[in-house]
Each structure stands twice: as C-alpha cells, then as structure tokens.
Amino acid sequence: MLAHPSHLMPSGNPSIGQTGEMTTTVLVTRSVPDKVAAIGVPVFTAGAVPRAIGLSRAALIKHGFEGKPGQTLVVPSPTGPTHIAVGLGDPGRPTTAALRNAAAALVRAAGKRASLATTLADVPGVEASRAAQAVVEGALLAAYRFGGIKKEPNKTTLTELVLVVGAARANAARVGSERGQTTAAAASMARDLANTPPGYMAARHIAEKAVAVGHACGLQVEVFNRDQLAEMGCGGMLGVNAGSTEPPRMVRLTYAPRNASGHLAMVGKGVMFDSGGLSLKPSDGMITMKMDMSGAAAVLSAMSTLKALRCKTKVTGYLMCTDNMTGGGATKLGDVLTFRNGKTAEIHNTDAEGRLVLADGLSLAVEDKPDAIVDIATLTGACMVALGTKLAGVIGNNQPFIDAVRAAADTADEQVWQLPLEKAYRKLLDSNVADMRNIGGPHGGAITASLFLSEFVGDVPWAHLDIAGPMAVDADDGWLSKGATGFGTRLLIELALSFRG
Ligand code: BES
Ligand code: MN
Numbered sequence: 001m002l003a004h005p006s007h008l009m010p011s012g013n014p015s016i017g018q019t020g021e022m023t024t025t026v027l028v029t030r031s032v033p034d035k036v037a038a039i040g041v042p043v044f045t046a047g048a049v050p051r052a053i054g055l056s057r058a059a060l061i062k063h064g065f066e067g068k069p070g071q072t073l074v075v076p077s078p079t080g081p082t083h084i085a086v087g088l089g090d091p092g093r094p095t096t097a098a099l100r101n102a103a104a105a106l107v108r109a110a111g112k113r114a115s116l117a118t119t120l121a122d123v124p125g126v127e128a129s130r131a132a133q134a135v136v137e138g139a140l141l142a143a144y145r146f147g148g149i150k151k152e153p154n155k156t157t158l159t160e161l162v163l164v165v166g167a168a169r170a171n172a173a174r175v176g177s178e179r180g181q182t183t184a185a186a187a188s189m190a191r192d193l194a195n196t197p198p199g200y201m202a203a204r205h206i207a208e209k210a211v212a213v214g215h216a217c218g219l220q221v222e223v224f225n226r227d228q229l230a231e232m233g234c235g236g237m238l239g240v241n242a243g244s245t246e247p248p249r250m251v252r253l254t255y256a257p258r259n260a261s262g263h264l265a266m267v268g269k270g271v272m273f274d275s276g277g278l279s280l281k282p283s284d285g286m287i288t289m290k291m292d293m294s295g296a297a298a299v300l301s302a303m304s305t306l307k308a309l310r311c312k313t314k315v316t317g318y319l320m321c322t323d324n325m326t327g328g329g330a331t332k333l334g335d336v337l338t339f340r341n342g343k344t345a346e347i348h349n350t351d352a353e354g355r356l357v358l359a360d361g362l363s364l365a366v367e368d369k370p371d372a373i374v375d376i377a378t379l380t381g382a383c384m385v386a387l388g389t390k391l392a393g394v395i396g397n398n399q400p401f402i403d404a405v406r407a408a409a410d411t412a413d414e415q416v417w418q419l420p421l422e423k424a425y426r427k428l429l430d431s432n433v434a435d436m437r438n439i440g441g442p443h444g445g446a447i448t449a450s451l452f453l454s455e456f457v458g459d460v461p462w463a464h465l466d467i468a469g470p471m472a473v474d475a476d477d478g479w480l481s482k483g484a485t486g487f488g489t490r491l492l493i494e495l496a497l498s499f500r501g
C-alpha cells in the first residue's frame with residue numbers, strides 16, 4: 001500500500017474509506033420477514049391500491065400521494081413495520097428505469113431505517129431478473145455515501161434490503177439481484193475513486209488500486225511509469241504531466257475469456273487533478289477537478305465486473321493517469337507535443353489536456369486491433385453547456401457502434417445524446433507548426449475536441465463519451481447521491497456484455 005502524503009494524512013486513519021465495498025446485505029425471499037423496519041409497496045396512478053397499505057385511493061390522494069413516479073408516502077403502522085407507498089406511474093408496463101428510480105425513492109423516503117423490504121421486483125410486466133437488478137441498483141446507489149476523510153466516516157445506513165417476490169420469480173430474481181449488487185458495487189467504486197481528495201488519489205494511487213482490483217477480479221494488469229511512457233513515445237501523457245511533481249501512470253487492463261467472441265477497447269481519461277496548467281482555471285471551476293479522472297474510474301470499475309458477469313468479449317482497458325499542474329517544467333503555450341502515433345499538436349491552451357492523454361491511449365488501443373474502441377472522458381465544459389448535467393455526449397465515426405453505445409446507455413439509464421462529428425470544423429484545428437492545434441474556435445467545443453480525438457483512431461469503429469456534465473451532482477437526486485456519480489460504469493458494463501464483434 002502506497003503511503004498517502006503525510007501532511008495530508010489524518011493521524012491514525014490512513015485509510016481512504018470503504019472503496020467499493022457494499023455494506024448492505026441483499027436477500028430474495030417469498031414473504032416479508034417480520035423484523036424489517038419498513039416495507040416499500042408499489043402503487044400505480046390507477047387501479048387497486050395494495051391492501052397492505054391500509055389506505056384507500058382517496059385517502060392516499062388526500063395525503064398528496066397519487067402514485068406518480070418518484071412519489072412516496074410513509075404510512076406508519078401501530079403494530080407491524082411502516083409501509084411506504086412508492087409511486088410507479090401509469091399501470092401497464094413499468095420500465096426498468098422506473099423500477100430503479102422507485103427503489104431509490106423508497107430508500108430516500110425510508111431515511112435512517114436500517115432494514116427494508118419491498119415487493120417492487122415483483123411487479124408484473126418486467127422480467128424478474130431485470131426487475132430485481134434494477135431495484136437493487138436503485139436502492140444501493142441511493143444508499144451510497146462517500147466515507148470521506150473524517151474522524152467518524154460517513155456510513156450507509158441501509159444494512160439490509162429484502163426483495164419479496166412470488167415463487168415463480170424467485171430464481172430469476174436471485175440472479176438479477178446478484179448482478180445488481182455487482183454493478184452497483186462497481187459504480188460505487190467509481191464514485192469513491194472520484195470523490196477521494198486529490199492528495200490521496202494521484203496517478204500512483206489509482207494505478208496501485210488497479211493492480212489490487214485487477215488481480216482480485218481476474219484481469220491482467222500492466223502499469224507503465226514515466227520512463228516507459230517516454231520510451232513508448234507517449235508525448236501527450238508526458239506533456240500534460242510536465243508541470244507536476246507527481247509522476248504519470250498508464251494502466252493497461254486485459255480481460256481475455258476463452259474463445260472470446262469479439263474485442264472491445266476502452267480508454268479512460270484519468271486526469272487526477274486538472275488545474276488547467278499554465279492556462280490556469282479560476283478557483284470556482286477548479287474545485288470539482290479532483291473528479292477529472294472519472295473516465296478512468298469508470299473503465300476500471302466496469303472491467304472489475306466482467307469475469308463475475310461472464311462477459312464473452314475480450315476487453316482491453318487503458319487508464320491514462322496524470323495530473324495537470326503548473327510547475328516550472330510545465331508545457332508552455334506554443335509548445336508542440338508528439339503522440340504515440342507520430343502525429344503532433346501545437347498547444348494553444350494547456351487546459352485542453354484530456355484530448356492529449358487520450359491521443360496516446362487511443363493510439364495504443366488501435367495497435368491492439370480491437371473491433372471497436374470506446375473512450376470516456378470528462379472532456380469539455382462545452383458538452384455540459386450543450387446537454388446539461390443529466391446527459392453525456394456521444395460522438396463517433398461508426399453509426400452501428402454508436403447505436404450499440406446508445407442501447408447500452410438506455411439499458412443502464414445513463415442517458416446519452418449523439419452530437420455530430422462535423423468534418424467541416426476540422427480546419428478550426430489547423431496549425432502552421434504542427435499537424436493540429438489542441439483547441440478549436442469559441443464554438444462547438446465538444447465537436448472540435450472529438451475531431452481531435454478522431455485523428456488517433458484510424459478506421460477502427462469508435463465512440464467517444466463526454467461525461468463532463470453528469471460527472472457529479474450537487475445534491476442527492478434519485479439513485480444519484482451527492483458528489484461523484486460513477487456515470488458510465490454501468491453503461492460500459494452493458495456495452496461489454498452486449499458487444500458482438
Ligand atoms: N476537465 C475539463 C472539462 C470539464 C469542465 C469537466 C467542467 C467537468 C466539468 C477539461 O480538461 C477542460 O478544461 N476543458 C476545457 C477545454 C477548452 C480549453 C477548449 C473547457 O471545457 O473549458
Ligand atoms: Mn482541462
């Protein structure tokens with residue numbers, strides 16, 4: 001275990017909390033255990049109100065509960081456990097997204113109650129394993145708390161979740177519950193990595209974490225240091241790292257099942273702290289920049305589940321990890337960097353650094369000859385301006401692969417919206433001294449950033465996810481808990497599981 005910097009380390013508490021550990025026990029049973037503190041009961045906007053609630057439709061409405069998605073009503077009972085009515089909207093076919101949201105709403109309404117049961121996974125119209133997975137994901141992700149660096153670390157208050165389902169659904173629900181626990185634990189690990197303060201989570205630390213996680217999860221892990229990156233010609237990584245006292249790390253993860261049915265590469269931006277470099281960010285824009293490694297965190301976390309979920313596709317992952325600082329050696333405006341694939345870029349703004357580390361990662365990924373490459377990065381404020389904080393941008397060079405990413409996003413309910421890879425904007429990147437400059441004009445920043453990346457993927461089908469917007473939330477919101485969201489982790493898992501080379 002690498003020591004954290006001693007001037008930052010609280011005495012006697014060197015741990016960074018419970019990274020990736022889920023402390024909630026999840027059970028699937030056929031009847032409600034009598035000791036639970038509360039029971040979540042789904043209620044639609046029309047049709048019969050389940051008897052267990054003990055209130056009529058009119059009485060529920062009088063209390064302001066109409067059964068709309070996200071609504072909850074706590075109905076105390078003088079004898080048994082509290083019942084919590086959970087709105088599911090229109091009767092008919094609920095979606096897995098509605099179940100995930102409802103489970104999250106239930107956990108939030110339950111407050112500090114430690115044990116919860118629910119019949120949400122038993123609603124008809126959604127296949128039992130998919131329903132159970134969604135309910136478990138919604139509940140565990142809503143219950144997530146970052147431990148923090150505190151004398152008394154924050155803790156999840158939910159210790160037990162019981163899914164109550166009919167006998168015919170029990171086996172499938174168990175499978176889905178297991179999957180949900182796996183995917184929620186992965187997304188929680190991504191959140192932990194991004195929430196951890198930058199002094200505790202430099203490139204060396206995430207690389208060490210990747211070694212531990214990779215070995216525990218059946219991945220091959222290779223870590224490359226500064227000298228090795230120099231040897232390999234990764235001038236983007238070196239250029240971004242030049243102003244830092246922390247060394248860079250590139251991590252290559254390999255998941256190689258027997259008789260793999262295809263090969264997918266994933267490249268994650270791992271800027272451990274983005275000060276902007278000499279093109280320094282203002283303070284307000286810098287405070288969230290410990291999370292600028294959220295792409296790398298999503299790749300590592302997603303890959304940690306592939307063996308457990310019996311993924312049939314080979315997956316290679318690249319974590320491009322360095323911070324972006326202003327030290328005396330920092331890359332200057334006008335400097336030219338040479339990337340792994342031999343192309344060069346003139347630096348016009350050191351704050352456009354994500355594309356520089358991705359350029360090396362994409363070049364390396366292409367050399368593995370994968371069937372497709374997905375990259376994930378907190379890349380541009382422009383994408384956040386365009387799509388807000390709920391949606392990630394997706395841009396690529398191959399519509400069928402982009403559609404596969406969109407389908408995975410849909411299943412995970414991590415929303416994406418496609419932007420065009422508009423070739424007419426390529427001239428905005430023209431430079432007199434290098435193959436390109438690293439920024440375009442004042443407009444279309446998410447697109448010009450993607451055009452830059454497209455110079456490094458050759459003709460491999462490629463999709464880029466810009467997660468700057470959904471990287472974090474300011475307050476608890478459904479299954480998103482305040483702070484880093486882990487966005488993209490479950491999307492990447494779905495993409496790998498559904499990938500057909
Ligand atoms: N990491 C930032 C993008 C970002 C901003 C992520 C806000 C999450 C929240 C990225 O490195 C950056 O600084 N991009 C610049 C690019 C510009 C200089 C062309 C930006 O978006 O301002
Ligand atoms: Mn930046």
Ligand code: ZN
Nearest residue numbers: 271274292354
């Ligand atoms: Zn950045």
